[in-house]
Amino acid sequence: MIQLAISRLLLGSLTLLLAGTVWALGEVKSGYDYVKDETRAMQDDDFENPGMLAVEQGRELFSKMPDSGKSCASCHGEAGEKLDVKSLARYPIYDKEQGGIVRLEDRIRNCQKDQASTEPVPYYDHELLALETFVRNLARGEPVNVQTDGEMESLLKKGDELYHIRFGLIDMSCAHCHDMYPGQYIRGQRISQGQGNGFPAYRLDTGEMANLDLRIKQCLTLMRAEPFAPDAEESKLLEAYIMSRSNGLKIETPAVRY
Numbered sequence: 001m002i003q004l005a006i007s008r009l010l011l012g013s014l015t016l017l018l019a020g021t022v023w024a025l026g027e028v029k030s031g032y033d034y035v036k037d038e039t040r041a042m043q044d045d046d047f048e049n050p051g052m053l054a055v056e057q058g059r060e061l062f063s064k065m066p067d068s069g070k071s072c073a074s075c076h077g078e079a080g081e082k083l084d085v086k087s088l089a090r091y092p093i094y095d096k097e098q099g100g101i102v103r104l105e106d107r108i109r110n111c112q113k114d115q116a117s118t119e120p121v122p123y124y125d126h127e128l129l130a131l132e133t134f135v136r137n138l139a140r141g142e143p144v145n146v147q148t149d150g151e152m153e154s155l156l157k158k159g160d161e162l163y164h165i166r167f168g169l170i171d172m173s174c175a176h177c178h179d180m181y182p183g184q185y186i187r188g189q190r191i192s193q194g195q196g197n198g199f200p201a202y203r204l205d206t207g208e209m210a211n212l213d214l215r216i217k218q219c220l221t222l223m224r225a226e227p228f229a230p231d232a233e234e235s236k237l238l239e240a241y242i243m244s245r246s247n248g249l250k251i252e253t254p255a256v257r258y
């Protein structure tokens, strides 16, 4: 019953949307430009930004010595200063050795397994999210710079296709909301271009951190579609495609979003 009511509500707002003006996607804009002034102010002030808590947790985990193996800091510097921020801004990357797309969270898990000789933290675990937030925050202010040529070209094309496929009971694609209606409101939320430069981000709605994978999952649930597994090929393709759309936008991690 409740689900039906929600889907009615959703369909109702969508009909309203469709009756409105169709906005063409011109300039690439961060989700930052679509949130309320108060939310922007919260993001801009490190003492107010709730996402900074995850950065701090990540920093602690980074230098924590695991029961067996090595700490991240022992190889990458106490504050991660040996990591190259320009290189971090390129994620997700194509990795020849892994034979496909590697996201930041995959890279961290690979390091836990192959370098630190520890058990990789499961996807969606708070610790992995905190580590990802800490590492990505090192590159805050760097423009997103995902590779678009070479091996990435055909993979991004597949991501582009997924972005335009209709999913779920409401039979819409990602592009329906994020390409056609940025600036319009749906259930009190202002639709943005669905960019990835703010992630992992703090969500006021859930009171939790979400990385890009989780955010996509939340949209698929909104579309009443079955979310992809965190390490599914579809998740990686969609994320790489979204981040390539964000090329040139400054990394905001941890952004604050509705």
Ligand code: HEC
Pocket (backbone or CB within 6 Å): 062, 070, 071, 072, 073, 074, 075, 076, 083, 084, 087, 088, 104, 107, 108, 111, 112, 115, 116, 131, 135
């Ligand atoms: C024994 C040393 C060692 C440990 C411990 C280690 N790493 Fe790494 N890490 C590496 C090496 C070597 C590379 C680069 C080789 C590669 O790309 O696989 C790397 C690559 C990375 C990268 C990608 C950097 C880039 O520019 O692409 C990230 C992010 C990273 N590590 C994070 C972590 C985190 C987080 C931890 C702790 C959970 C960790 N590493 C533990 C050695 C280590």
Ligand code: HEC
Pocket (backbone or CB within 6 Å): 030, 031, 032, 034, 163, 172, 173, 174, 175, 176, 177, 178, 186, 189, 190, 191, 192, 193, 194, 195, 196, 198, 201, 215, 216, 219, 220, 222, 223, 238, 242, 257, 258
């Ligand atoms: C019914 C409309 C709708 C559809 C369809 C939809 N989304 Fe969203 N999405 C939203 C709303 C509303 C938000 C929150 C406001 C915003 O940032 O746009 C959001 C937020 C996002 C964000 C976060 C943007 C930011 O800067 O915080 C991403 C990324 C995203 N969506 C990706 C997707 C992907 C990928 C799909 C397809 C699988 C999709 N969305 C489908 C409505 C939709």
